[in-house]
Amino acid sequence: MRVAVCQLNSREDRAHNLVVARELLGRAAAAGATFAVLPEYVDFLGRSAEAPKPEPVDGEFAEFFATAARELGIWVxxxxxxxxxxxxxxxxxxxxxxxxxxxxxxTYRKIHLYDVEIAGRVSYQESRTVAPGENTVVAEVDGVPTGLSICYDLRFPELYRRLAIAGAKVLVVPAAFMLHTGRDHWEVLxxxxxxxxxxxxxxxGQIGxxxxxxxxxGRSMIIDPWGTVIAQAPDTVGVTVADLDLDRLEKIRTEVPSLANRRL
Known part of the structure; x- marks a missing residue:
């Protein structure tokens, strides 16, 4: 299974963001990827006052990427x-x-929301403008069980364990991880x-x-079940591709049977 992670610098120009996203999906398909992943808030990342009007799951945003998937013949x-x-x-x-x-x-709605209050330093309440999702999701992508998450979810290992228990072999993390935390936490997590x-x-990830x-x-990456980074994006907008070896995944799970040995 060949996969691609697409790294963008989405800004306030939604039309431009979508053009770039479509171009990167085309590059992923041309590289032989059967599954391409875009970052969090791919269509708009900017001031809240200028954000596009929210849409239903069958709105213009969905139609844009449904069309891209159909035209390119890949999972998006x-x-x-x-x-x-x-x-x-x-x-x-x-x-x-x-x-x-x-x-x-x-369809997956981000479960964990970033609410922080540090006196004299930062006050940010994501939950004021974003409602939490309630359901974990494992989807069949080209026959491979794939667990879904978004950005801040990455800090909650119990979510990913639930996805693994539900059968996930691939975990997807679209993100807009901040530079100051990303430098120390992104790859480690x-x-x-x-x-x-x-x-x-x-x-x-988003970049820049x-x-x-x-x-x-940024630093979008693809990691194998042993924890090895098998592909990583440079610090620019672009596409990074790697092949997933599902036989290797089963070999790792057999030789280090921690999922089978769990007691909780």
């Missing part, structure tokens, strides 16, 4: 977007997967999730500066 993970939420004040942060025929194969769950991890005053770490 459309990063995430602002889905219409449960009330007027909040959206969902939602990932969609489309099959090569353009049909929506999975991704490799940990791969090792402890004996899964491949596909992590597609975004308004207002934020910088994303």
């Amino acid at each position: 993970h459309a990063g995430s977007f602002h889905e219409t939420g449960p009330d007027a004040d909040r959206t969902y942060n939602t990932s969609l997967i489309f099959a090569p025929d353009g049909e929506r194969a999975a 991704l490799r940990a999730r791969a090792i402890e769950n004996q899964c491949y991890v596909l992590a597609a 500066d975004h308004d207002p005053d934020r910088t994303c770490f």
